[in-house]
Amino acid sequence: MTNPFFKYRSNEVDNDLRLTVLSSSFIPDSFPHRSDQIDQMVKILSSVMRNSPPSNLLLYGKSGTGKTSVAKKVSNLLKEAFPEKVKVIYINCQLNDSTYSVLVNAANSIIANENEKIPLSGWTVERIYNELLRQIEKFSGFIVLVLDEIDKLARKNDGDSLYVILKLADDAKSSRVSFIGITNYTSFLETLEARVRSRLNQESIVFPSYNASQLRDILQERVNLTGMAGMVEESAVSLCAAIGAREHGDARKAIDLMRISIEIGIRDFMEKIGEENVYKARDKYEMNILRESINGLPLHSKILLLSAVVTQDQDKDNMITGEIYENYKKICDELSVQSLTSRRIGDLLSELDDLGLIITVTRSLGRYGRTRVITVPDHDELMKKYLLEDEVLNTFKGIKIGKQHRLKMDADESQSRTVKEDEMNDILSSRKE
Template sequence: MDNPFIKYSKSNDYVTGDLKKLSSSYIPDNFPHREKQIDGIARVMSSIVTGGISSNLLLYGKSGSGKTSSVLYVTNMLKETLNGNINILYINCEIYDSQYSILVYLTNAIDTGDSPIPILGLPQDRIYSELVKRLNKSGRYTVIILDEIDKLIQKSGSDALYVLLKILTESNASMIGITNDASFVSTLDARVQSRLNQESIIFPPYNAMELRDILKFRVSGVIKEGFITDAAINLCAALGAQEHGDARKSIDLLRIAIDYALKDGKSSISIEDVYMARDRFEMNVLKESIKTQPIHSKMVLLSACLTQETDADLSVTGEIYENYRNICAEIGFQPLTMRRISDLLSDLEDTGLLTTNTRSLGRYGRMKFIRVMGSIQSIQGYILEDPAFSSFQGSKIVRQSKLRTNFDAYVETYKNGDFDSK
């Protein structure tokens, strides 16, 4: 087989610049419609340039509103102004979500020539002292950026932020917190609020017109003029505006549309290309997983849904098989054997669509209970999109009376606490 990358590695006349500029994580040299917020950040931090101490900052705004990009841009400019004589330490609190991990990261991030401390094994007070020592030893002002700071509080409570704020008072440092939770400060302890000493800057959602300007700026000098129609850019902007003004989504949509158009050898990007990009961008993994299942696996899954819908407490292999047979008869398929259906149930469990639990019912024997994972209505809807189910009207659901009697006895045993489950 030929190397599949060869056909996609050819140069393209429509690309006139660095395609990395179309990444949502790229930090550009201009931020349309964020001039006010950038100036606000710079104003607060300008005291650092004159040898003073900056107030702590909290930046609020929805995802994709430019908070992180703006603060990284401003701190990069600050570093350039001070000829690198400043520590800019960025931490994503989705990743470093505990007081201990943040202290270790900060300690090792300070460049003082000291050996890194181990990530495990040291008492927290030792790490605290070492961090303060290194901050002061560096001789530089330090700015600590805590992205998704609300996640740190959710996971570790206010104490984690209290310790960080105490470190700031013992060294030449300040903090910038980034959050999309407008009520963040009100969730903090009173002692933390009093230490925070923060100024706040709001990043409002972008509207469609602003997103259009951002997209035009991003593609300028990167893609040949005329390759992207105005209608395509307007649609990307409109779709991003629907998601609380998410510039990240608009940029990613346009990037995906450009990428596929270039690989397909198209001469321009149309509205249809943007919709195709949206479908890929928002692919419903559950739906795609169900759509790619063999027809008998879909019938087994549909049977499990119908059985569970009738009685959420009881879905077992025997009933699912009988209802599967009824579905086969209704839509015109020859049913597989019980053993083969057991294999299909195991396959569906491997894909995460089902879960099974074998329990002992004491003198009533052992029984495998089966539960559909996710929304039953959604899963049924995805299955019935298959044309093979066009004649399906809703099979009669079989209930096994002996099974029901044994299950009722099991429930009574469960209530009395005299049972063994595995």
């Protein structure tokens, strides 16, 4: 008999292919509302034709404004136009946020032979630097080094990393090295020291946020590329655009929403993709963000977050660093994991705060010391679920939350409680502002 699943399978493959134009890694041929930026970039990079090295470039703009896509597109066009003369190296500094890994990745992307690739650890920075330099010289042409999320790199050891990498341009003799820096922060340059700033600040291009109608153009064009334009209602496109516009004009989010909406429609055998798909997609999108950021957490951050969630579950009005740390240690015990020091936990708490998974407010509780008051924002049940997907955490059964935190033992019970309730109310109300 014929496999009854085949018809679905072939359908899926087909749809997956069509939906790749709505994936975040897809680089389109045309960029609506970005022709100014593209023209500027082309003008600057085209100095290669006259055999003079392009100025260094800085691209500014919030996330989802097309910086990365445009940079990739234009630099690829340059490479296509002058294949013998130009090499483009793209590095995401969020993933490679040390001098070491940037240099290794840069070198490895030039080295063609697998066997000569540089190992991901072991070499000295100097040795890698020299090897990269050697490779660059060997090429003797124009190298364009794209540093995406360059601010992540600049923050590391006083921007020394950035300085070393920019120095490549001076040290390379027979090749010319240019840089394209990409960043979300408008004030990025100001945070740099002079020696780095002057090198980088030759040309800059701003990518303004998209408004709703621009987003609609972009979405419509992408939807047309999928060949499913007939299925997608105009109102759905508009809604995606509106949601993206609300999020500082984020095209990435708008496109993701569109893709998820369509996926939901296909899955449910719907004939039309309408607004309700988009609303469903938005929920799914938020959940995916949460799930991914939790999945990507290192083990101890997961345990710590679990401790925060469980603690808040049982004891809403008393979440301070010390208590979460105590419970963290208990969970570590239960999971037979060696626990980390409180100093380290302090840093991990800050990281969780940066990720938006918890909210921390440092404040002084007077007689009861100076600490951070911690809140787990909504979704705590969902967080717990995702946390327990971890293969180490999934043996977690629950712990007894001791109430023996020193704050409560030493202090007069009723008084300390009112103090803390006031504190928590302050925090909650200040968050709403």
